[in-house]
Amino acid sequence: MSPRPLNLIRVMPAQEEECLMPRIGRLHLVTDATAGRDVPGTVAAALAGGVDTVQVRVGSAVSDREAFELAGVVLGLCRAAGATCLVNDRLHVALAVGADGGHVGGTDLPVEAARRVLGPRAVLGATARDPDAARLAVAAGADYLGTGPAYVSTTKTTLPPPIGPAGVAAVADAVEVPVIAIGGVTEETAGALLAAGAHGVAVVAAICSADDPRGAAARLATLVAG
Ligand SMILES: Cc1ncc(COP(=O)(O)OP(=O)(O)O)c(N)n1
Ligand SMILES: Cc1nc(C(=O)O)sc1CCOP(=O)(O)O
Numbered sequence: 001m002s003p004r005p006l007n008l009i010r011v012m013p014a015q016e017e018e019c020l021m022p023r024i025g026r027l028h029l030v031t032d033a034t035a036g037r038d039v040p041g042t043v044a045a046a047l048a049g050g051v052d053t054v055q056v057r058v059g060s061a062v063s064d065r066e067a068f069e070l071a072g073v074v075l076g077l078c079r080a081a082g083a084t085c086l087v088n089d090r091l092h093v094a095l096a097v098g099a100d101g102g103h104v105g106g107t108d109l110p111v112e113a114a115r116r117v118l119g120p121r122a123v124l125g126a127t128a129r130d131p132d133a134a135r136l137a138v139a140a141g142a143d144y145l146g147t148g149p150a151y152v153s154t155t156k157t158t159l160p161p162p163i164g165p166a167g168v169a170a171v172a173d174a175v176e177v178p179v180i181a182i183g184g185v186t187e188e189t190a191g192a193l194l195a196a197g198a199h200g201v202a203v204v205a206a207i208c209s210a211d212d213p214r215g216a217a218a219r220l221a222t223l224v225a226g
């Protein structure tokens with residue numbers, strides 16, 4: 001067999017390779033089945049409105065099988081829209097469906113272990129509520145940080161006190177990776193968080209509980225686009 005001609009082997013420049021990596025978007029929808037709407041329908045509306053990242057988050061009572069099936073549907077919607085699809089907590093589900101990555105917090109796998117599970121190319125997000133935690137999470141392999149609660153959240157009520165724009169600024173100033181503000185983010189509050197240095201925002205209620213999820217997503221997308 002003749003050797004493969006050298007001109008068929010193309011070394012991909014780092015810049016080009018970077019373009020192929022999933023984006024860490026600026027408007028993240030975190031899914032929520034408790035808002036009384038079907039999750040795929042809400043995700044489809046949110047993507048049509050301009051959400052660029054969807055994080056599949058299910059409650060602890062949801063089985064892995066159900067989470068897997070939901071994540072597969074959401075991934076299909078994200079692929080069609082060119083959006084990034086992440087899975088919260090359940091990294092085996094992220095891997096099994098072929099999602100772009102996952103998000104872990106303080107009661108999940110440590111960031112370093114999560115990185116080993118997901119591999120070097122996946123998007124890995126980590127929750128960090130202060131600058132020290134932020135630096136540690138980035139050193140351990142996080143690609144982006146979720147920080148908050150920015151404001152009081154009606155979705156997750158077991159959180160520490162809100163850190164506000166100043167707390168978000170402290171985290172954003174401490175690291176080079178994108179920081180996503182979460183917790184009580186609305187059309188009224190998003191601007192202050194972006195002005196504080198957040199790369200983007202993550203929302204549940206502002207889209208999932210809106211009368212018009214697509215319209216709410218579109219207004220938030222306009223805000224994050226600056
Ligand atoms: C973008 C983003 N930021 C923070 C979180 C919270 O993650 P965690 O602390 O692990 O809490 P749960 O979401 O698992 O209840 C997040 N999911 N996304
Ligand atoms: C899942 C989650 N984590 C948070 C944190 O601060 O770590 S706040 C939150 C829920 C965000 O929902 P809403 O946009 O409705 O407040």
Ligand SMILES: [Mg+2]
Pocket residue numbers: 088089103104105106107108
């Ligand atoms: Mg978690």
